[in-house]
Amino acid sequence: MRFNYHTCILITLWINMAQLVGQEDKEKTTALKDLLSRIDLDELMKKDEPPLSFPKTLEEFEYAFNDQGQLRHIKTGEPFVFNYREDLHRWNQKRYEALGEIITRHVYELLETECNMTKEILPVDATEDEPKSFIYLSDDALTNPDKLLVLIQGSGVVRAGQWARRLIINEDMNSGSQIPFINRAVEVGVDRGLWLLENGVELSWGCIWHPFFNHLTCR
Template identity: 85%
Template sequence: MVVNAYGYIILILWITMAQPGGQEKTTALKDLLSRIDLDELMKKDEPPLYFPRTLEEFEYAFNDQGQLRHIKTGEPFVFNYREDLHRWNQKRYEALGEIITQHVYELLEKKCNMTKEILPVDASEDEPKSFIYLSKDALNNPDKLLVLIQGRGVVRAGQWARRLIINEDIDSGSQIPFISRAAEKNSTPEEHVLYVWDNFISKSAAKNVFFIAHSYGGLSFVELMIKREAQVKSRVQAVAMTDSVHNVWHQEAGKSTLEWMQEHCCNWVSSTEPLDTPLETMLPDCPRISAGTERHELTSWRSFHSIFKFFTATLEAQNSDTKPSTSVTTRSSNRNKHEEF
C-alpha cells in the first residue's frame, strides 16, 4: 500500500538522521525524496477519473422534497464512495457539482421561465463571455424588479451554495424559491454587477428595484452603490443582504452612502441567536440581524420569510411616507401581514 511505503520512508529517514555520520546518507535520501512525485504516487491505485455526465448515470435524483437521493437505496449523497481515495472522491463530487449546476440552469429556464442573456451584449465570437438570467418581463415591468446576486467560488447563477443542494435540498441551496416567490463574470464580480446595472437594470421600467445579495454579493452591491450612487438611490427601494462580506471602510463608502444603507439595507448574518434578533455592529452601514443559523451558506434560506416581509414593509412605508423599522418588520408574529410581496 502507498501509505505503508510512505510511512516506511519516514521511518528510515529518522533512523538515518540518528546514526553517527549519517549526514551524507540524509542528503542522499532527501535528494531521492525530491524526485518522487507524491501526486503521481497517490494516483497509482486510483481508478480512472471518468464520471457520469447526468444525474441518471450517477443514479441520483431529486425527490418530491427537493432532496438528492440515490434512486436505488434512497440514501443521501455519499462523499467517501471509495475508501482511502480522497482525491478520487473529491473529483467525483466536483463532477456531480457540475451536473447540479446544469440542472439548476434547466430549472431557471423551464420552471422559472427565464432566459439566458450573454454578456457582454456586444461580445465578439472569440471573446470571453458570461451570462445572466432574466425573467420575461424583467426590463419592462413598471412595478417591481428583484435582483439576486450569489457569492463567489464554484456557485453559479441560480445557486446560493452547491453543497446545500447536494447534501440538504435544492430549496435551501438554490435561488429558485426566491425567484418563484418574486415571480437573478465578465472579469470581477463587482464589474459584473456594474455592467448588469448599466445595461439591464437601469434600463428596466420597474420603479421599485429590490436586491438580495449573499456573501460576496453584498460587497458587489456596495461597490455598485459607490459607483452609481444617485442612480441606485432613485431606483432601489430595499436591499436584503445575507452574511454579506462587504466592508464600508475598505471600500471607502462615503457618508451619504452610509446614511442610505442605514435606511434601506439589512444584513441577516450567521449567529447563534434566534432568527430576526437584532445584533450589535461596529460599522455604521446597515442593521445586522440574526439569520437563525451559524452556517454561512444557510443564511439566505433561513431568512426567506423575513426578507420578503422586509420588502413588503418597505413598500408600505413608501406609500404611507413613513420609514420602515427593520426590528419590527422582521418579527415572525408579523408574517401574515407582510408576506404580500
C-alpha cells in the same frame, strides 16, 4: 576494575566500529531524505487512483431528486456519499466536483422549465472573441417600470440560481438554490421584474456588467 591490554584493544575497536556504523546510518538517512525530496507525491498518488472519468448526468451517477428536493441514490435511497472510495481523497473530490457541474446544469434547466426564466447572453452585441456571460430574466425584467428584484449569489463555484452547491447536494434544493425565492417573488405579485446574475455582478474574468448602459468594463 583493572583492564588488561587486550581488553583496551577490544574497547577501542568497539568504539571505532560504533562510530563507523553511526556515520553509515547518517549517510543512509541523508540519502533517503534526498530520495524523498525527488519524489512527486501527487504523481505517486495518481498512479494508484482510478481514472478521473465520471458520469455526465444524474441518471448515470444513479442519483435523483425526490419530491422533497433531496438528492438520493436511486437504488439505495441514501444521500450522496463523498468518500465513495476509501483513502482516495483526491479522486473523491474530483467526483464531487463532477457531480457539482451536473447540479449546475440541472438548476439552469429548472430556471427555464419551472421558473419560466429566459437566459440572455451579455453583452448582447459581443463578438465571438469578446468575453461573455449570461443572466436569467423574467418576462418583464426589462419592461417593468416599478420593481426589479436582482438575486446575486456568492463567489466561487456557485452559479446563477444557486446559493450553495454543497447545500443542494447534502440538504435539499430549497436550502441551496434560489428557486424558492423566485417562486416567492412571483407569488408576491406579477409587477416585479426579476434578474439572476451569473457569478455575481463581477464576472469570473474580472469584468463588471453595466446593464443600463449595455457596457462591459474589464480590469
